[in-house]
Amino acid sequence: MKVCIGTNNQAKVKAVQNSLGKDKNIEFATFNVSSGVSDQPFSDEETIKGAINRAMTALQEGKGEIGIGLEGGVQRTNNILFLTNWGALVLKDGTTFIASGARIPLPNEIEIELLAGRELGPVMDEYAHKENVRSYEGAIGIFTSGRINRTSMFEHVVELLVGQMKFQQHNE
Ligand SMILES: O=P(O)(O)OP(=O)(O)OP(=O)(O)OC[C@H]1O[C@@H](n2cnc3c(O)ncnc32)[C@H](O)[C@@H]1O
Numbered sequence: 001m002k003v004c005i006g007t008n009n010q011a012k013v014k015a016v017q018n019s020l021g022k023d024k025n026i027e028f029a030t031f032n033v034s035s036g037v038s039d040q041p042f043s044d045e046e047t048i049k050g051a052i053n054r055a056m057t058a059l060q061e062g063k064g065e066i067g068i069g070l071e072g073g074v075q076r077t078n079n080i081l082f083l084t085n086w087g088a089l090v091l092k093d094g095t096t097f098i099a100s101g102a103r104i105p106l107p108n109e110i111e112i113e114l115l116a117g118r119e120l121g122p123v124m125d126e127y128a129h130k131e132n133v134r135s136y137e138g139a140i141g142i143f144t145s146g147r148i149n150r151t152s153m154f155e156h157v158v159e160l161l162v163g164q165m166k167f168q169q170h171n172e
Pocket residue numbers: 006007008009012039040041070071072073119120121122124133134135137138139140141150
């Protein structure tokens with residue numbers, strides 16, 4: 001079975017491989033697809049759309065059985081700007097599952113930069129004095145002292161996606 005992943009970001013790719021890689025019959029392929037939404041999604045609606053677009057495009061490009069898209073964004077709730085993460089799993093017949101990941105408030109100094117139109121990736125590098133935070137621990141790793149990193153957070157999302165698919169398959 002071929003699983004097509006709609007990104008080359010190593011934190012995301014590892015999350016999919018860690019969740020599904022125990023199954024020896026699974027082959028992975030990654031595709032640097034467009035999310036079709038802004039580089040910095042600013043709502044759950046937009047972030048979900050990005051995750052679904054990535055999953056659909058990767059599945060089409062890879063001609064596999066399963067497409068997976070993972071997308072990071074932010075969402076204002078209770079006047080707090082939350083770091084958010086969404087995932088989508090798409091099957092060949094178009095069946096689509098979605099799931100969200102953990103969310104935590106972003107500090108005000110990060111929010112100011114995002115409202116000025118900057119992307120979280122470079123803002124986090126500057127803040128943490130590191131390179132490519134988005135491909136390793138992620139903002140979630142920085143702001144949780146490494147207890148939850150971007151890969152473990154997305155692993156949970158992938159488990160939620162695959163679990164829903166299996167539930168539907170068992171109940172058809
Ligand atoms: O290569 P892709 O798959 O696009 O991976 P990405 O790191 O750009 O991730 P997203 O497009 O899903 O995220 C949208 C924006 O938010 C940034 N971002 C999201 N989550 C992040 C995190 O945990 N740490 C750092 N940057 C993050 C990211 O760099 C983008 O600027």
